[in-house]
Amino acid sequence: MRTQVAIVGGGPAGLLLSHLLHLHGIDSVVLERHSQEYVQHRVRAGVLEQGTADLLREAGVGDRMLREGDVHDGVHLQFDEERLRIPFRELTGRGITVYGQQEVVRDLVERRRRDDGQVLFEVADVGVHDVTTDRPFVRFTHEGVERELRADFVAGCDGFHGVCRDTIPAGTRTVYERVHPFGWLGVLASVAPSSGELIYANHANGFALHSMRSAEVSRFYLQCAPDEPLDEWPDERIWAELRTRLGTPGWTLHDGPITDKTVTAMRSFVAEPLRHGRLFLAGDSAHIVPPTGAKGLNLAVSDVDRLADAVATYHRTGSTTGLDGYSAACLQRVWRVQNFSWWMTSLTHHFGGPDAAFERRLQRAQFDYLRTSTAAATTLAENYVGLPLR
Numbered sequence: 320m321r322t323q324v325a326i327v328g329g330g331p332a333g334l335l336l337s338h339l340l341h342l343h344g345i346d347s348v349v350l351e352r353h354s355q356e357y358v359q360h361r362v363r364a365g366v367l368e369q370g371t372a373d374l375l376r377e378a379g380v381g382d383r384m385l386r387e388g389d390v391h392d393g394v395h396l397q398f399d400e401e402r403l404r405i406p407f408r409e410l411t412g413r414g415i416t417v418y419g420q421q422e423v424v425r426d427l428v429e430r431r432r433r434d435d436g437q438v439l440f441e442v443a444d445v446g447v448h449d450v451t452t453d454r455p456f457v458r459f460t461h462e463g464v465e466r467e468l469r470a471d472f473v474a475g476c477d478g479f480h481g482v483c484r485d486t487i488p489a490g491t492r493t494v495y496e497r498v499h500p501f502g503w504l505g506v507l508a509s510v511a512p513s514s515g516e517l518i519y520a521n522h523a524n525g526f527a528l529h530s531m532r533s534a535e536v537s538r539f540y541l542q543c544a545p546d547e548p549l550d551e552w553p554d555e556r557i558w559a560e561l562r563t564r565l566g567t568p569g570w571t572l573h574d575g576p577i578t579d580k581t582v583t584a585m586r587s588f589v590a591e592p593l594r595h596g597r598l599f600l601a602g603d604s605a606h607i608v609p610p611t612g613a614k615g616l617n618l619a620v621s622d623v624d625r626l627a628d629a630v631a632t633y634h635r636t637g638s639t640t641g642l643d644g645y646s647a648a649c650l651q652r653v654w655r656v657q658n659f660s661w662w663m664t665s666l667t668h669h670f671g672g673p674d675a676a677f678e679r680r681l682q683r684a685q686f687d688y689l690r691t692s693t694a695a696a697t698t699l700a701e702n703y704v705g706l707p708l709r
């Protein structure tokens with residue numbers, strides 16, 4: 320088999336890259352390890368930056384998002400029982416769209432199918448070869464048959480646990496990492512949201528987040544141990560803890576049937592550079608941020624927007640300027656977003672060290688500053704809605 324760009328991984332990064340390349344008239348094949356059913360039902364992100372939503376709309380894959388997604392003009396921060404609204408729209412003129420990642424994935428798969436794009440699900444034994452020559456290829460197994468896909472370029476969009484990053488020799492890449500001493504217990508519930516906008520709460524018991532997916536489905540997260548056993552969290556305990564951490568006078572949290580529970584450990588991670596020969600990393604394969612700033616999916620979108628443009632320019636003009644500058648340009652945004660995600664995390668979580676009381680006083684001071692300073696609130700707002708893509 321031959322194509323112009325071989326894309327490993329059919330998450331948001333790989334599928335969107337394939338679609339954007341198609342809009343430029345460039346062929347690609349997406350190789351995904353899991354089934355279509357699995358990738359379309361994996362519950363993950365829910366917040367799209369303004370730039371992400373605009374890009375999806377402009378690329379012609381935003382119709383359902385525009386119909387079913389919910390545009391929010393602000394977010395709530397809470398310290399103990401005191402709730403503070405950060406009015407994004409007023410401060411920045413921009414907002415966010417609440418729309419599930421699995422819906423974005425579904426829209427992209429459907430559109431790739433309609434355009435006769437090639438997305439192969441349930442591939443195994445993927446190996447990336449000869450990326451430092453001008454004839455790279457990917458070997459894999461599909462439907463029991465070993466195959467080879469030759470391409471001009473290989474895009475490693477295979478997430479944090481993929482194989483592409485490790486193809487880059489250890490001596491030519493640098494890894495920066497911070498593992499956080501907690502995780503998130505994520506919960507999906509069939510109940511109308513109890514708030515019109517997200518609530519990020521810092522309570523003496525730890526962090527809690529109230530998010531949503533639709534008028535009938537709510538999404539919650541609770542700070543927990545990184546290896547927290549799920550069976551210690553029966554539904555009643557989850558609701559009681561959410562009520563405690565999110566509670567504020569005059570406000571009621573509505574409960575309902577819980578349909579999904581997961582624990583996610585939290586880390587900050589960057590592997591530099593994002594390019595090795597004709598292999599380009601994009602999304603979680605190259606970087607992970609703690610989810611507090613709602614940035615992972617948005618960062619993946621920003622990478623592939625740049626990569627599609629660089630590949631298209633190369634095919635149109637022969638210029639390698641975009642490809643050569645890809646890694647450095649992405650890393651600039653990656654580190655800005657790492658900083659914001661760490662800051663949002665350190666403002667709202669308990670790290671539990673010997674200076675925990677000191678830490679909480681610092682968090683209180685930052686919260687008070689956000690309440691009293693338009694400059695502080697604007698800094699949060701402009702990062703949360705997302706800095707311009709390019």
Ligand code: FAD
Nearest residue numbers: 328330331332352364365477478602603613614615616617
């Ligand atoms: P992935 O979504 O991980 O996709 C990679 C794909 O590659 C997968 O489908 C995988 O099956 C496939 N793959 C892996 N290995 C191979 C292989 N060897 N061969 C073939 N295929 C392979 N981000 C936000 O922006 N906003 C949020 O609100 C937010 N909330 C989050 C909440 C949680 C609980 C979690 C866990 C994450 C959250 N994120 C959020 C992060 C976001 O989900 C990720 O950053 C995003 O999925 C990255 O997309 P990706 O395509 O790079 O990687």
Ligand code: DHB
Nearest residue numbers: 364365530610611612613
């Ligand atoms: C969601 C996830 C996040 O990480 C976040 O910061 C906000 C919302 C969500 O899944 O809805």
